[in-house]
Amino acid sequence: MTRSVIAKRLSRRHRYVKGNGQRPTGGRRPPLARALAQLRRIKQRFARYIGKTYGHLAADCATCPTPCCADAQFVNVHIVRLEAKAMLATLQNSPKYGPAKVREVLARAADAIARYGLTETGDTFGQTYACPLFEPGVGCLVHWKAKPAACIQHGCYERWEDLPETGTQRRVERQVAALDAAVHGAPSTWLPIPLWLLRAADEADESLDFRDEAEPPPRVQTAREGFSSPD
16 A cells, blocks of 8 residues: 555544445445444443453553554554454544544554555455554543454453463454445454554544444344453
């Protein structure tokens, strides 16, 4: 991706996010707001499970002098399209952050793409970057409402045997992918966070209201599938 393309994308970064005009297979597209709410519930249920089962075994990330999120040699977290929209909506609608923070995050995303040579082709999981959603002194800007499952799963564990099992994370990511496909009519490609943030911003539309919940969300299987939670 060239710097001119990145600059063009950033010129539109003040907007909200919308769909790409694709029609879902099997009927009318469900409202984005309800899908984002369902996505948030999936993530928060997973976060409660990890916190309750493994949280006491991990060090406090807030006290870490070298946060993993800012380690450009370590982070390779991938997300789908709906997750990027959730991240932008979380920041946009936040009374604490709002549009100014969205612009900052998108600028950092563009810098990460250029600095680390992130692309949408080839071995994208082999590409690493510093996460644009991490802010020193604050941490993850979307920690509770839109954090990727891989980030929820990750923690600073001193002993190998304390690491969380990975089966639940995979099930959560399948739920996320199914919800994403139901909203957009086709599965999204898993890509590094900076790439999807800018792509989602490209789909911006000021007329979209994330609080509109007039229609029910798509029917997606969200069974516990073997993991317990406070829900």
